[in-house]
Amino acid sequence: MYSFTKPKPKPLFKEDTKLWLIFYFISILLFVGFSVFLLLKAYFYNKDTQQINKETIYLKQKILKLNTQKELIFLQKTLYENIQIKNSVIKTSIKNLLDLIPDPITLDKFLLSQNKLIIYGITPTKDVYNMLMLPPLESIFEKTQTYFYQLPNGWYKFKSINTIKADNAYN
Amino acid sequence: MPTIKIPKIPRIKIYGIDVIKNFLFFAFYILIILFIIATIVTPSVKLFKKTQKEYFLAKNQLQLVQNQYKEVSQTLQSLKKKNSKILNALQKEFNIKDFTLFAKNYMKIDSIKKEKTTNYKDKFIATSYLISARIKSPKNFYDFIDASKDYKNLIRVYFPFNFIKNKNDINLTFKIEVYNLKNKLNADEKAH
Incomplete structure (x- = not known):
């Protein structure tokens, strides 16, 4: 049959259908794009978090080391102060013991160890020793033994051994 | 159908x-x-x-x-x-010559003998030296003890203290203990 109108090519989709399909495509693309963007952001956040955590652990270890150094300095300071105190105590102890010696008595030897003091000296009489030197020695030491040897001039050489219990000994 | x-x-x-x-x-x-x-x-x-x-x-x-x-x-x-003074004191090696020079102001040193090195409280070592010296009076020894706190090493004066009268002097025998850090701080820092 003959037609007066020329045949028009029939499109696969009508105009409005095409518009809808483009709209679908753009919408899906936007949503997927948005999701991909978020996933990428999450990936970089995750990567940065790992890096930060590593740095935090490293710093924490450094802090531990610094604290160890700090403790060591405090230990050294304590030791230094203790030693100074001990030196001062030793000095005072020796000074006090030597100050105990009364004028009439002269010393030959003064041997001081941690728990023992041995004194060699000369006294005009036993009484001078017994009255002036023995009482302070007895008040300091737990055990005091004295040995006298008479000299040709009538004076006495003496040896005084004074001990304290090991528990009370000076450290 | x-x-x-x-x-x-x-x-x-x-x-x-x-x-x-x-x-x-x-x-x-x-x-x-x-x-x-x-x-x-x-x-x-x-x-x-x-x-x-x-x-x-x-x-x-x-x-x-x-x-x-x-x-x-x-x-x-x-x-x-x-605490730099303390830290330095615990790191410096003890030198007998330097010590003799320092002690010269208070006593005449006859001999210094190294005795032993022991561990002290895990972190430190203590080296003891036996010193024989001559002093004019006990005050010299007291002054020495007072001055030792400014010495470049950490020194503890220790038993026995033997004062023996000589003609003009007093012969003095005593021990000192020199304290040092077992692992020096510098080494620690370098390791870090």
């Missing part, structure tokens, strides 16, 4: 627009969008929020640790500065 008749969608057109078809497209669009939100967008947002939270937490934690590190570091530096 019975045939199923699919009802034909009526075509309602307003100004040439197919209302029913467009309504169906719109409904389908809503469904697709809901499906995409449920399956893709929501998990992505959740994951993003979770990692973002973790990131800021970690960053906050790092900031705290950095501040703590700065604080500890500053304290350590000020401690080192404040």
